Amino acid sequence: MAMLIAWQTINAVRRPNSKTFTRGFLIVAPGLTIRDRLRVLQPNDPASYYANRELIPSDMLGDLERAKIVITNYHSFKLRERLELSRRRSRPAPGAR
Numbered sequence: 344m345a346m347l348i349a350w351q352t353i354n355a356v357r358r359p360n361s362k363t364f365t366r367g368f369l370i371v372a373p374g375l376t377i378r379d380r381l382r383v384l385q386p387n388d389p390a391s392y393y394a395n396r397e398l399i400p401s402d403m404l405g406d407l408e409r410a411k412i413v414i415t416n417y418h419s420f421k422l423r424e425r426l427e428l429s430r431r432r433s434r435p436a437p438g439a440r
Contacts (some may be wrong), residue, residue: 345384345392346368349399352410367411369419378416385412 348368355364372378383392386407393399393407 344382345396346398347373348384348410348412349403349407350395353399353403355404356409366409368413370412371395372416374382375416375418379413381414384414386410 351364351368352366355361355366358364370381370384371382382388383395385391386393386404389403394401394404399407
């Protein structure tokens with residue numbers, strides 16, 4: 344996944360007029376733990392795969408910083424349950440006017 348992001352981003356940065364490449368990525372994880380572990384796909388993360396595993400030459404790391412990567416989990420797309428509140432009229436307390 345990191346290599347695909349690197350390839351697309353570097354080509355998009357170096358060929359700005361091309362519609363073939365992109366700098367934007369949405370990664371949807373199946374849960375919070377996996378989402379947190381995927382942070383290594385962010386170029387600015389201290390444990391970033393791009394620098395630590397030397398996926399790309401160091402002179403291209405600057406180009407990779409221009410990627411827009413959003414990592415989320417599928418729960419963020421689920422519709423939230425709406426609760427209907429009863430519309431009871433409140434009654435004044437006994438003795439109050």
